[in-house]
Amino acid sequence: MIYKNPCYKKIKGSYILVVSCGYCKYDIVKYQKVGKGNLLRMHIDRIIKSSIDLSKDLGVLLCPNCGELLATRMTLKRENKDVYKMIRSTFNTRKVK
Ligand SMILES: [Zn+2]
Known part of the structure; x- marks a missing residue:
């Protein structure tokens, strides 16, 4: 993970997840997750570090290692x-302490 997120804000009560590609196991982002349950959406401002350049809006999130489609980008x-x-089922998550 080489890109630091300039929009990153620390969120109280969150925990950290590493999201990796489900196809090739490559680590994609370090993310502050809020609340229980599965990861359905990733808010850009909760991403701490990433392997992808978040400043470029490609409309999709592709694994930088194998090129598989893992997510689509949208504006709330x-x-x-x-x-x-x-x-x-295109990605894996694991908790980090
Ligand atoms: Zn991959």
Whole structure:
């Protein structure tokens, strides 16, 4: 993970997940997850570090290692925030302490 996220804000009560590619196991992002349950969306401002350049909006999230599609990027109109909508069963997550 080489890119630091300039939009990153520390969030209270969150925990850290590493999201990796489900195809090749490559680590994609370090993410602050809020609340229980599966990862459905990744808010851009909760990403701590990534292997992809977040400043470029490609509309999709592709694994930089194997090129598989893992998520699509969209804007939440209500909050005016960009998120990645994760595609089910294309990625793995693990908790970090
Ligand atoms: Zn991959």
